[in-house]
Amino acid sequence: MRQHHVLLPVETRGTGFVEITRDVARVVRDSGIATGLLTLLIRHTSAGLTITENADPDVLADLTDRLAVLAPRDPSLYRHGMEGADDMPAHIRTLLTNVQLSIPVLDGRPALGTWQGVFVVEHRARGSRRQVVAHVLGD
Template identity: 65%
Template sequence: MRQDQTTIQVSTSGQGCFEITRDVGAFVAASGIETGLLTLFIQHTSASLTIQENADPDVQADLTDALERLAPEDTRLYRHTCEGPDDMPAHVKAALTDVSLTIPVTGGRPALGTWQGIYVLEHRRMGHTRRVVCHLTGK
């Protein structure tokens, strides 16, 4: 059994979905591991991870809009407002989505479906540099 690990840095430009499928796939390919299990973990509380359709960009826009409806920017709804009106809603959105993903690796590639892509969901209005730890175990 072998292991490999790296951290991918993702520059976001504000709220939205930022695809990292290629970066993750490049890490898996470079590892030389053919069969295994990949864990992705985002080191932030106001951003998250998801696997979602990557064929139609309207899916990502609709997902961002839906999360906004679930956790709107309205300081009357939250106690934690000291970091701006978008901060607490970002924490709620991160809690509703995933901070880690587990993906099988088959044939030296993440075993994603035809239309699946891996995304960082940025929940803050301003852009940030987000860190995603990638840990791969296999043979």
């Protein structure tokens, strides 16, 4: 059994999705592990990770719109506001989009479906430099 880990920096430009599927596939390929498990963890409380469709950009736009409805940026709705009006809604959205993903590794690749992509989801209005820890375990 072998292990391999990498810290992936991800630049975001504000609220929305940044696809990291190619970066994740490269980490698995570089690990030399053919069969195992890939674990991803985003090291933030106001951004998330998700697997969703990567074929039609309307999917990402619709998801962004729905997250805004579920956790609006109205400061009168929240107690926590010391880091800005968009911080508490970002924490709620992070709960909805995950901070950790587990993806099987088969034949040296993440076992994603045809239309699946791995995304960092930025929940703050301003862009940021995010960090994703990628850990591959297997043979």
